[in-house]
Amino acid sequence: MQSIIHCTVNENEDDCTALRAIIQGNILKIAEALAGDLQWYDQNAQLSAESFKIVSIQPVSTNRFKMLYDFQWDLFNACLDLNESVTQREQVSFQVKQDALVFDVIDNTRPSPADEL
Numbered sequence: 001m002q003s004i005i006h007c008t009v010n011e012n013e014d015d016c017t018a019l020r021a022i023i024q025g026n027i028l029k030i031a032e033a034l035a036g037d038l039q040w041y042d043q044n045a046q047l048s049a050e051s052f053k054i055v056s057i058q059p060v061s062t063n064r065f066k067m068l069y070d071f072q073w074d075l076f077n078a079c080l081d082l083n084e085s086v087t088q089r090e091q092v093s094f095q096v097k098q099d100a101l102v103f104d105v106i107d108n109t110r111p112s113p114a115d116e117l
Contacts, residue, residue, distance in 0.1 A: 003033040003103045011098040016057040027052045033105045048072040063096045
């Protein structure tokens with residue numbers, strides 16, 4: 001699955017600092033895709049979209065990069081006496097194209113019972 005940030009960027013851009021600034025300014029557009037389906041952890045898990053922080057961006061090959069990022073999700077369940085915040089670290093690869101950054105996000109949507117049959 002791909003998530004795209006449309007922006008003014010040259011496909012030959014290789015400055016990780018510039019890419020980091022572009023992504024951080026637009027990360028809310030792809031935050032849910034980057035976090036994935038939190039139902040794997042708990043049905044009550046809620047993404048804290050404002051918590052996304054880019055840890056690093058590293059070149060992999062021509063026009064391809066790897067981004068390491070942190071985000072936080074919260075879990076509250078009064079019946080089970082749960083009130084937690086979890087910080088999770090993930091990585092994603094992305095490609096720089098003309099006027100866009102294309103992220104290769106893994107689709108981790110929890111299958112329905114019908115899908116399992």
